[in-house]
Amino acid sequence: MTMAIVRIIDFETTGTEPPAEVCEVGYSDLDTETRAIAEPVSWLCGVKEMPPEVRAVHHISLADCAGQPAFDEFRLYDGPAVIAAHNADFERKFIRCTLPMICTYKAALRVWPEAPGHSNGTLRYWLEDQGLIKPRHDLTQPAHRAGPDAYTTAHILAALLNAGATGKEMVAWTLEPRLLPTCPLGKFRGKPWPEVEAGFLGWMLRQEGMEEDLKWNARREIARREQGETK
Helix, strand or coil: CCCCEEEEEEEEECCCCCCCCEEEEEEEEEECCCCCECCCEEEECCCCCCCHHHHHHHCCCHHHHCCCCCCCHHHHCCCCCEEEECCHHHHHCCCCCCCCEEEHHHHHHHHCCCCCCCCHHHHHHHHHHCCCCCCCHHHHCCCCCHHHHHHHHHHHHHHHHHCCCCHHHHHHHHCCCCCCCECCCHHHCCCEHHHCCHHHHHHHHHCCCCCHHHHHHHHHHHHHHHCCCCC
């Protein structure tokens, strides 16, 4: 897959599910050939309300958004060949984009299962401590704002490419459930999947309310064992 310019996007919103609205848009472009990362671009969008529980995350007020035009996703698509976001399933709820999309969260779970966490901020500092990325600190602040978060994610994507992940692989991973490095629940919480008892995996599949991503990981481990793989 030829990616050339990838546009890394981030949204701040008035809630986690539509009809919640996008109140801020940010993006930062990554040139996949040179690994050059552009300074972030961001703008506020007009919204009808700003619940206090979401304002407490991004600190954007209804007054900040007053007089701004409503979110128009088509302002995002002038030039990039691919769109990327950290936890792209969230951004995808608010757009109808037909470009290929990369989720850096899902990719990071596969490339760096040993990371201490896979949030945007944790990955940023973990990679920075290893000398794998060198973002400008002033452009990463304040956290939980669209422009700085997109800029941070752009550095994570560059590091994923430098680690050998290809655009084609990451687009494919984005279409699959997230591959968790360890079991996240019950008495096997934090244990690698090969150490989870078969009975517990079967129990996971029988739970009607179990998150589908978790069931997918359980099925994947069961299939691995049936195929006789050792790890």
